[in-house]
Structures are given as structure tokens and as C-alpha cells.
Amino acid sequence: MSPHDQDHYGGLKATDELARQAKIGSGTRVADFCAGLGGTVRYLAYKYGANVTGIEFTPVRVAGAQDLTKLVGLQDVARIVEGNVMDVPLADASVDAVVSQESFCHVPDVKKAVMEAKRILRTGGRLAFTDWVANEPLSAADAQLMWDGMAIQPLRSIPDYRRLVEGAGLEVLSVTDLTDEWGPILKDRLAMYQRLREEARQAGTPLGHDAFHESYIRFVELVQQRKLGGIRIVAAK
Template sequence: MAREAQVSNGSRVADFCAGLGGTVRYLAHKYGADVTGIELTPARVSGAQELTRRVGLHGTARIVEGNVMDVPLPDASMDAVVSQEAFCHIPDVKRAVAEAFRILRTDSRLAFTDWIANQPLTAADAQLMREGMAIQPLRTIPEYRSLVESVGLRVISTTDLTEEWGPILKERLAMYQLLREEARQAGTPMGHDAFHKSYIRFVDLIHERKMGGVRMVVTKLPRD
């Protein structure tokens, strides 16, 4: 994703929904980019800032508190915007993509991965995904293409990741369940049961190809 976003030494990059800043630090360390992560949750921002300080990357990697539907960055200030599996949690994805368009320089790129609906989810599955994992209504790949094009971005490439992500998610679920069991045996909190229940169904939906993943790379064209 970083290569397709054309991230390189000195690139100014924004990471939408940065979480604890893993991607922010990776791009700063691996590529020499100057990276700003946008994260809504104050506790995650604080944790991300501390982790970044501990690894000595605070000069080129930073995580700031903000909403990706109203990004606290100037117009045309970024060489790239990236986001990983996060747009599915945003109430208004079009508004977030429009913000990426606003802060990108001309001919710069937005590269993101996200969850998609290969088939319409049942009402019960959609509710389970929302309650357990805060997943908003999903879109298909063609619907995603239409969305990014509607704000003025041009699609460069679209990659269906459903088959690739299936085995990875199964491994992650097994790891999470092992941690839950270790917590139970230690008498410590096991995490949210609603998340666990939704995660199990989530993995099933991916393997049934009712849900899937996409990597999309788009660019900001010069104005006529």
C-alpha cells in the first residue's frame, strides 16, 4: 500500500484513523516519510504519542487528535493519504474521502484498505457487526469506486483481498481466543463478549465470501 501510494523519503503523509500509530511509525522508519496520524480517541492518541517517543521517531512521526471527517491539516499539504481497515467504522465515508482530496496535492494519492460487502448482509448480521465491531453499512467494490470518483478522485487500481485475508483472519481469531482463555484462567477481564461473538461471525462471513476486503489506490487530478 505504501509503494502504491508512492511514499518515499521526505514524503508528507497522513494516516486516517491511526489508532496507536503503528502505520505512522512504520512509514517514518521504513521510508523516511514525515507522517501525521489522525485519531479520534484521546486515549489512543496519548498511547501512540508515548510509543512514538519511546522509539525516537517523534521528529518525523506524530499522532494528533482529530476527526477524519474534519481533518486538522491545511489544503494541498500532503503527498499521500493512507488508511487501513478503518473507513468501515466512519459514519460518513464520502466526507472522509473528500477530506483526503482536500489535503492532497495535485497528482498525489490516497491508498486504503477496507472491508466490503460481496453480498448484502442479513439484518441480523449487519446488526451484529455494528454492535460488536462498530461496522457501519458496507459497500461493494463498484460502490466504492463511485464514491471516490464522486469527490473528484480517479481510481488507479482496485484489488480484491477477500481470498488473501481469509486465512489471516482465521489465525487472528485463534490468537484472540487463546488470549481470552489465558485471561479467564488468570481471573482477569476477557474482553467484550459482543466483540468476540461478532468476530467469530465476521470470520465466517469472510470465508463465505459474503464479506471481503479491498485495496484501492486513487489519485487527485489537476483541475481543468
């Protein structure tokens, strides 16, 4: 699968690490929360032989993900369905693993999403996800900028995130601070995005969402300063 199909930080390497931590292999039943256009869903099905269902809230993304999956012939083992991760349309104890990548920061009630992960996991199944964290409290202006540009909900610290997962009834197996790892990745991504904006400007085509651009610049600055960062949490039911 093309690395361009992986929009999360760290690309295929990051997805492989989640797969390893979640013990995903041939025949593993997996749910991907906030699946977007389904890049992770397709990759886990293609590389690991997993049976994957992606849950995505936005109808247009669901339609695009389904079209892409059909184009590569994976529709029997890689499905993307419309749904809310706070009320997942899957049965109790129906999956072996739940994964998510940099998406819970957009979810209004992360604890509900984690509790839904617990509900659909079989006993012994694993939740493995990455997300944003606030290593320091954001100023009111920065918090508003993150909301206006990228719909980022209020963020929590690493210890608070661990307590949230434990409070949902899961056993935390590992907590990894990804802030230093994300720093250069995000700096490179911002440079790429700004090159694309300049190419669009020179071509006389739309530049994209200005509020996103402004918030992303500030986000990268805050990660470089370690005020914001990333986390990978692995937990078991």
C-alpha cells in the first residue's frame, strides 16, 4: 500500500508499531476509530491479513474510503462504515483490537470512545492509539486557535490520559511520550504544506483553509516547544 495513504504522523512505521503493540496478525478482527479515508484499514488488511472495520463520522469520507477500498479489491476484509466512536455500531466483544491515530483530540467525549472500545473488545483484546496531549496548559488564545483551525477539543496531560483509560476499565500496558519523535515529522509536514500553498498561489487556485494554516503553524511551534505533544497508549481489556 502506498505510504501516501497514511496521513497520520510517522506514516507506515507508526501503523506497524500500533499493529505490533495491538498484536494484529492474520485473521485478527480490528476496529479503527475515526478511520478517515481508510488508509490504516486497508494497510492492516493488506499487510497483516486482518479483518478490519473502520468507523468514520463524516459521510463524504466514508464514501471516498469505500471507493478507494474497492479500487484495490480489499472490500471483503477492509470495510469503512459510517458511525460515531462514542456509540460504535459493532457488537459487544466482537473484535480483538481497536486502533486509532491522532483522532481522539477531535472527539467531544474521549472517555465514551474508550469505553466503547472496551465494550467491543473481547477479553484480553487490546486498544492501541496515538493522540495529542498538552504537556503544559494552553493559553486561551492558543486553545481557541486550535479549535477554530482544526476542531481540537480541550487536551489533557499524559498522566490525565492514563487515568482516563484506566477509569474506563482498561489495564494500561504502556504509555509512550511521542513529543520528541513528532517534532521533526511535523516540521517537515508543515514545510510540505506551505510548498503546496505556494504552488497553488502561483497557479491561481484556492490556497486551502486559512484558519487551518494558521493553527497548524502554531501547533508545530507548540510541539517544538514541548507545550503540546503526542502519546501512544496500549491497554488491554
